[in-house]
Amino acid sequence: MTNKKKDKAYRLTQRDIEVVKFIAEQNCVRLDTVGLLLKVLKYKVEDRQLRKLAERWVRLGLIQKQKMLADAPSILWATNEGLRIAEIALHRGERTYAPSFATLHHNLAVARVGVEYKKHGANWICERILRDEFGDGHLADGLAEYGNQRILVEVDRTLKEANRLQKIMITNAKLPKIDVVDYWTTDKLLPTLETHRRALLPNIQERIRIFPLPEEVNF
Numbered sequence: 001m002t003n004k005k006k007d008k009a010y011r012l013t014q015r016d017i018e019v020v021k022f023i024a025e026q027n028c029v030r031l032d033t034v035g036l037l038l039k040v041l042k043y044k045v046e047d048r049q050l051r052k053l054a055e056r057w058v059r060l061g062l063i064q065k066q067k068m069l070a071d072a073p074s075i076l077w078a079t080n081e082g083l084r085i086a087e088i089a090l091h092r093g094e095r096t097y098a099p100s101f102a103t104l105h106h107n108l109a110v111a112r113v114g115v116e117y118k119k120h121g122a123n124w125i126c127e128r129i130l131r132d133e134f135g136d137g138h139l140a141d142g143l144a145e146y147g148n149q150r151i152l153v154e155v156d157r158t159l160k161e162a163n164r165l166q167k168i169m170i171t172n173a174k175l176p177k178i179d180v181v182d183y184w185t186t187d188k189l190l191p192t193l194e195t196h197r198r199a200l201l202p203n204i205q206e207r208i209r210i211f212p213l214p215e216e217v218n219f
Contacts (some may be wrong), residue, residue, distance in 0.1 A: 012060070012085070015038070015041070015043050016056075016057065016060070016062070017085060018041055019034060019037060019038065019041075019053075019057075020057060020062045020063060020078060020082045020085050020086060021085065021086040021087075022034075022037055022111075022114075023063060023076050023077065023078050023082065023086075024078035024082050024083050024085070024086035024088050025086060025088065025126035025128055025129070026107060026110060026111035026114060026126060027077065027099065027103075027107045027111075028075050028076065028077040028099040028104065028107050028108060028111070029075070029076050029077075029108065029111040030072065030073050030074075030075060030076075030108050030111070030112070030216070030217075031050065031051070031054060031065075031073035031074045031075075031076060032073045032216065033108070033111050033112050033115055033216075034050065034054070034076060035047070035050045036112075036115050036119070037115050037118070038050070040115060040118050040119045054074065054076060057076075057082075060081075061079055061081045061082075062078065062079060062081055062082040062085060063076045063077060063078055063079060063082050064076070064077055064078075064079060064096075064098070066098065068098075068099070068101075068104065069104075075099060075104070075108070077096065077098065077099055078096065079096055080096055082096075083096065088128060105157060105217070106155060106157055108217055109155050109157055109184070109213055109217040110127075110141045110142060110155045112213070112214050112216065112217045113141075113142070113153060113155055113184050113213070113214070114126070114142055114153075116214060117142075117144040117151075117153070120146075121146065122144040122145060122146050122151075123144070123145040123146075124142060124143075124144055125142060125143040125144075125145065126142055127139050127140070127141055127142060130142070130143055134175075138168055138171065140152045140153055140154050140172060140181075141153055141154055141155045144182075149179050149180075150177055150178050150179055151178075151179060151180050151181070151182050152172050152175065152178045152180075152181045152182070153181075153182050153184070154168075154172065154181065154182070154183050154184070155183075155184045155185070155213070156183060156184070156185045156189065156193065157185065157186055157189075157213070158189075159189055159192060162196060165193075165196055166196055166199065166200060169181070169183075169196065169197065169200060169204065169208055170200065170204055172208075173200075173204045173207040173208055174204075178207075179207075180207050180208070180209060181207060181208050181209070182208075182209050182210075182211060183197075183208065183209070183210045183211070184210075184211050184212070184213050185210065185211075185212070185213060186212070186213055186218050186219065187212050187218055190210060190212055193210050194210055197210060
């Protein structure tokens with residue numbers, strides 16, 4: 001390979017930056033979610049090309065990739081360099097780690113939901129960035145913006161204690177500059193969340209919507 005070809009192979013493209021930024025913001029992402037994101041961003045990438053792209057990002061030192069779940073695509077997460085590209089600062093002494101199994105399914109589901117909003121034209125703001133606006137208390141998993149409409153997004157894959165869940169629902173629905181709160185949950189938990197929503201005052205109920213998670217993360 002000539003030096004010119006090597007330079008081209010290791011030059012960051014706008015596509016690289018957009019995808020690595022999303023991965024860094026979401027903590028970790030399934031490879032098939034990255035494929036969907038690329039389609040949303042209007043990049044035509046076949047499955048084989050997607051795997052090659054992921055390997056390229058590994059070679060560039062932007063992400064790490066590992067098969068962590070049976071019968072599921074590889075999981076991608078950002079390296080320190082990937083975080084730098086995404087302009088996400090680590091606190092002193094921090095470094096990147098492989099995703100924790102304690103939060104893995106939740107983070108993968110949030111990333112997939114984020115792409116769902118982007119697919120419908122929303123600007124997706126991750127939890128990391130929300131901390132700047134909402135402080136150190138309970139943080140939602142994301143925020144979707146459609147022009148002036150702001151939708152707070154929660155992903156619940158495990159059932160919270162009833163009083164805590166209803167308190168979070170009320171707090172979220174009353175937040176200033178928030179038009180509606182979307183909850184995404186599993187098919188199994190959806191009826192329970194709907195029951196808790198209906199137990200709230202009507203003016204709170206009408207500001208909360210509940211949706212089933214996309215199929216690949218709905219379990």
